[in-house]
Amino acid sequence: MLNFDLCTPTRVCFGRGRENEAGALIAAQGARRPLVCYGGGSALRSGLIDRVRASIEAAGLECVLLGGVQANPTAEFASYTARFAAEKGCDFLLAVGGGSVIDNVKMAAYCVRTGWEPWDVTTHKVTPAERLGVGVILTIAATGSETSNSAVLTNEGLKRGFSSDLNRPDFAIMNPELTFTLPPYQTACGVVDILMHTMERYMCTNEDNALVDELSEGLLRTVIAAGRRAMAQPDDYEARAALMYAGSLSHNGLTGAGRECGLWAHKLEHEMSGLRPEIAHGAGLAVVWPAYLEFFAARGAGEARLLRYAQRIWGIAPDFEHPERSVRAGIEATRAYFAELGMPKTLRELGLREEDIAVMSGKCTDNGAKILPAILPLGRVETEEIFRMCL
Numbered sequence: 001m002l003n004f005d006l007c008t009p010t011r012v013c014f015g016r017g018r019e020n021e022a023g024a025l026i027a028a029q030g031a032r033r034p035l036v037c038y039g040g041g042s043a044l045r046s047g048l049i050d051r052v053r054a055s056i057e058a059a060g061l062e063c064v065l066l067g068g069v070q071a072n073p074t075a076e077f078a079s080y081t082a083r084f085a086a087e088k089g090c091d092f093l094l095a096v097g098g099g100s101v102i103d104n105v106k107m108a109a110y111c112v113r114t115g116w117e118p119w120d121v122t123t124h125k126v127t128p129a130e131r132l133g134v135g136v137i138l139t140i141a142a143t144g145s146e147t148s149n150s151a152v153l154t155n156e157g158l159k160r161g162f163s164s165d166l167n168r169p170d171f172a173i174m175n176p177e178l179t180f181t182l183p184p185y186q187t188a189c190g191v192v193d194i195l196m197h198t199m200e201r202y203m204c205t206n207e208d209n210a211l212v213d214e215l216s217e218g219l220l221r222t223v224i225a226a227g228r229r230a231m232a233q234p235d236d237y238e239a240r241a242a243l244m245y246a247g248s249l250s251h252n253g254l255t256g257a258g259r260e261c262g263l264w265a266h267k268l269e270h271e272m273s274g275l276r277p278e279i280a281h282g283a284g285l286a287v288v289w290p291a292y293l294e295f296f297a298a299r300g301a302g303e304a305r306l307l308r309y310a311q312r313i314w315g316i317a318p319d320f321e322h323p324e325r326s327v328r329a330g331i332e333a334t335r336a337y338f339a340e341l342g343m344p345k346t347l348r349e350l351g352l353r354e355e356d357i358a359v360m361s362g363k364c365t366d367n368g369a370k371i372l373p374a375i376l377p378l379g380r381v382e383t384e385e386i387f388r389m390c391l
């Protein structure tokens, strides 16, 4: 186990009815006038926003509303959110939604008092030392943004993350019942994203870390099973609860503790949904991950890890004479599970074309100047090859 730092200060308020405590939680932060931010309308239609407003007013606070955050949020809207909050005199930001609404709020929180542009924070032109208070009411189990140290914005086709422990919200209300209304496609995208956050960390280059290995394997097997249950029965509370908590644990740093992480397919996916914002993050990951693993397997890189992945996660019996066959079976099992969830298999299904590949590879490697760290270094040529394998 390598040395590590892990700072997870977010208060997690988990379970049925907890959204009704939003007002009290905001008041406890010393705020008087929260801005409640939501997405394209699902939280309005479900009546959640009305309940949140009632809770805020019952705590003696003034509630200001702002809807319209798009999936794969833009720097422009985060900037608008910050200016709107400043104009209305808001002293707290509450995100009601998924990763997109949360990231919009996280980045706006740096800019309300400073007048900065969120994209300048993303691109490290300015370095925040403080922010407005941030709370979350989570409505989709997926990104883990409700407790994570990252926030992702898109600006003129470029999708980039900003990581800092300051990004971690002050509290996250997580009621699994709020995810019952998710369309099956979004449930499935969330399951893929949760799996990916741990699978990527699992493909590490230092292998002697039994505790974190076992935690990761338990999380992955639980999410695979809970994903099946939630797809079959959307109001299965226990399945939704497992997914919701796993989403946070998968991306709060726990499953990366003490590890030198070896694979980050996320870098490739961000170019896909950066270029086409209509691509759901999880769907992009489902396309790129099996090909990404095949790229490494074909070069014999990370074989011991891929073998363990096949056995412990997907229950593949080891073939000691031909370990490469077990590795391949593990990758195929991943692909089959994503297909079972109804996820796309190719870039074309996502609306991406062959000519987009050079653009995406160029962007994620700064036109070839940057090498992405992985078990094998990935430059422009290698990322192009992986994208091509997904066509």
Ligand code: NZQ
Binding pocket: 038, 039, 040, 041, 042, 043, 069, 070, 071, 072, 073, 097, 098, 099, 100, 101, 103, 139, 140, 141, 142, 143, 144, 145, 148, 149, 150, 151, 152, 178, 179, 180, 181, 182, 183, 186, 189, 190, 193, 251, 266, 281, 282
């Ligand atoms: O906008 P509304 O109408 O609310 O609809 C949303 C949206 O269309 C809908 N939805 C959410 N909860 C619902 C619901 N529909 C019905 N019932 C509910 N309870 O689902 C759609 C997707 O929402 P979104 O917030 O975009 O999904 P997700 O949580 O997957 O967030 C994706 C964004 O987060 C970034 C992604 O790149 C992407 O931009 N990520 C953020 C991370 C982080 N901050 O730590 C890490 C991730 O790896 C990821 O990159």
Ligand code: ZN
Binding pocket: 143, 193, 196, 197, 266, 281
């Ligand atoms: Zn993700």
